[in-house]
Amino acid sequence: MIRFENVSKTYKNGSPALKDITLNIEKGEFVFLVGASGSGKTTFLRLLLREELPDKGRILEAGRELTELSKFRVPFLRRNIGCVFQDFRLLPNKTVFENVAFALEVIGRPRSTVESQVPLILDLVGLSDKSKSLPGELSGGEQQRVAVARAFVNRPLILLADEPTGNLDPANSESIMALLERINRTGTTVVMATHDKALVDRMRRRVIELDKGEMIRDQVRGVYGIDESVAI
Amino acid sequence: MRVYFRYAVKETLSNLWRNRMMTIAAVLTVAVSLSLVGSALLLKQSAAQASSQWQQGTRVTIWMEPTASAGEIANVQTQLHNLPIVKHCQFRTQAQDYVEMKKTLPPSEANVLHEDQIPTKFSCVPTVPLDAFTVQSTFMHQPGILTVTAPEQQIREMNHVIRILQIVFLALALVLLLSATVLILNTIRMAIFARRREVSVMKLVGATNWFIRIPYITEGFIQGLLGSAVAIAAVTALHIWYPLHNEFQLSTSALIGTNIVVLIVGVVIGSVGSSIAIRRFLDV
Numbered sequence: 001m002i003r004f005e006n007v008s009k010t011y012k013n014g015s016p017a018l019k020d021i022t023l024n025i026e027k028g029e030f031v032f033l034v035g036a037s038g039s040g041k042t043t044f045l046r047l048l049l050r051e052e053l054p055d056k057g058r059i060l061e062a063g064r065e066l067t068e069l070s071k072f073r074v075p076f077l078r079r080n081i082g083c084v085f086q087d088f089r090l091l092p093n094k095t096v097f098e099n100v101a102f103a104l105e106v107i108g109r110p111r112s113t114v115e116s117q118v119p120l121i122l123d124l125v126g127l128s129d130k131s132k133s134l135p136g137e138l139s140g141g142e143q144q145r146v147a148v149a150r151a152f153v154n155r156p157l158i159l160l161a162d163e164p165t166g167n168l169d170p171a172n173s174e175s176i177m178a179l180l181e182r183i184n185r186t187g188t189t190v191v192m193a194t195h196d197k198a199l200v201d202r203m204r205r206r207v208i209e210l211d212k213g214e215m216i217r218d219q220v221r222g223v224y225g226i227d228e229s230v231a232i
Numbered sequence: 233m234r235v236y237f238r239y240a241v242k243e244t245l246s247n248l249w250r251n252r253m254m255t256i257a258a259v260l261t262v263a264v265s266l267s268l269v270g271s272a273l274l275l276k277q278s279a280a281q282a283s284s285q286w287q288q289g290t291r292v293t294i295w296m297e298p299t300a301s302a303g304e305i306a307n308v309q310t311q312l313h314n315l316p317i318v319k320h321c322q323f324r325t326q327a328q329d330y331v332e333m334k335k336t337l338p339p340s341e342a343n344v345l346h347e348d349q350i351p352t353k354f355s356c357v358p359t360v361p362l363d364a365f366t367v368q369s370t371f372m373h374q375p376g377i378l379t380v381t382a383p384e385q386q387i388r389e390m391n392h393v394i395r396i397l398q399i400v401f402l403a404l405a406l407v408l409l410l411s412a413t414v415l416i417l418n419t420i421r422m423a424i425f426a427r428r429r430e431v432s433v434m435k436l437v438g439a440t441n442w443f444i445r446i447p448y449i450t451e452g453f454i455q456g457l458l459g460s461a462v463a464i465a466a467v468t469a470l471h472i473w474y475p476l477h478n479e480f481q482l483s484t485s486a487l488i489g490t491n492i493v494v495l496i497v498g499v500v501i502g503s504v505g506s507s508i509a510i511r512r513f514l515d516v
Contacts, residue, residue, distance in 0.1 A: 049436075075435075075440045081438075106443060
């Protein structure tokens with residue numbers, strides 16, 4: 001589903017963001033991306049969103065070669081990728097329903113699809129009763145669930161999450177994690193960058209650790225810290 | 233497609249309304265500049281029409297000195313007769329002119345003049361209106377000739393003035409068109425800025441570039457269109473309620489032609505302004 005081949009990326013100010021990364025993520029995998037701030041996690045996700053191109057190497061994603069993808073086709077790539085951020089990125093003047101519906105409307109889905117899909121997905125994230133609320137009236141956890149609903153409403157092949165629990169208390173983090181797991185069980189590949197040690201340790205999923213742009217660990221059933229890692 | 237159409241219309245109208253002050257400024261600037269363009273075009277066409285009308289009846293008048301001898305008059309007459317560019321000439325004696333003058337001038341002024349002070353003249357029609365000038369220069373300094381007048385000269389002067397006016401109008405219009413484009417550009421930029429959250433979400437979920445862009449392009453297009461509509465009204469009003477001298481009056485088709493130019497320029501300005509804004513501020 002995702003394959004990096006000797007990918008390097010250096011920013012203009014000279015600081016290397018990723019150094020010679022090679023990895024493979026299969027369809028339906030759940031991958032944690034861990035590492036300190038500035039280790040290259042965000043660059044990794046930006047490359048997957050095709051917001052940036054690597055300086056060297058190839059990236060294959062959802063059957064496309066990103067380095068050869070024309071600008072014109074980028075939107076069609078993104079329709080296969082859902083994305084959730086730490087700061088939710090909801091539209092404050094639209095209701096929960098409208099926020100989720102927006103993701104379908106702007107890719108030209110007909111009204112009938114919007115009207116059938118949005119209630120389904122709101123039901124999945126447990127916010128059916130809040131569909132007429134504005135984001136400002138919701139708690140952080142609820143807002144993030146709306147963001148997950150928006151990312152998943154178009155049934156993407158891949159869901160990227162950049163610190164989705166970064167702004168949430170443990171209870172809400174749990175519910176978001178449970179939601180991502182549930183989405184993962186539908187066959188969606190999930191890549192989640194996180195700092196949440198407890199979460200990673202408890203989930204025992206594949207962990208990829210980056211440090212100063214280098215991949216220093218790729219464990220199939222890993223934990224957050226290298227010192228506590230279980231050898232496999 | 234219908235979904236998108238509704239979306240684009242809704243977005244465009246709400247953007248226009250949200251930035252209504254800027255929109256009004258942009259529309260008015262477009263309107264003023266295009267009114268100038270339209271007036272300059274009308275003026276040009278009027279001038280061309282008027283000068284061709286005047287030239288139809290061009291006459292060169294060769295005024296003889298009142299003291300000119302019969303020989304000198306006969307000499308001029310022979311020359312005129314032999315000149316191929318002169319169609320025909322009419323000789324007016326002092327007596328004829330005196331009678332005519334007494335009719336046209338009030339008695340108090342006419343009584344001051346005597347018959348022998350009135351110059352005799354040849355009133356000539358050149359074959360081609362433009363030859364009037366040649367006739368004039370041929371006879372200007374011959375003995376016994378007081379002066380030669382040709383309306384051609386006045387037409388030229390008039391055309392000269394009109395040309396300067398036109399250049400001034402068009403230069404002003406050009407400056408205003410430029411500022412109109414910048415104003416439209418700025419309005420669109422503000423609209424994009426106000427919607428940056430929506431735009432970033434749209435990019436994220438995979439809306440195509442044109443889906444994102446079109447509402448902003450139509451916004452600029454509509455601003456240009458509104459501006460040219462106001463300008464067309466102004467130019468038409470000028471044409472109807474402020475007619476110049478009859479010889480300047482243009483036909484309706486000339487007015488329509490001018491208005492079409494105004495419309496096209498307005499729409500182009502709007503589209504160019506918004507395209508630049510999109511290229512610079514909407515990096516999709």
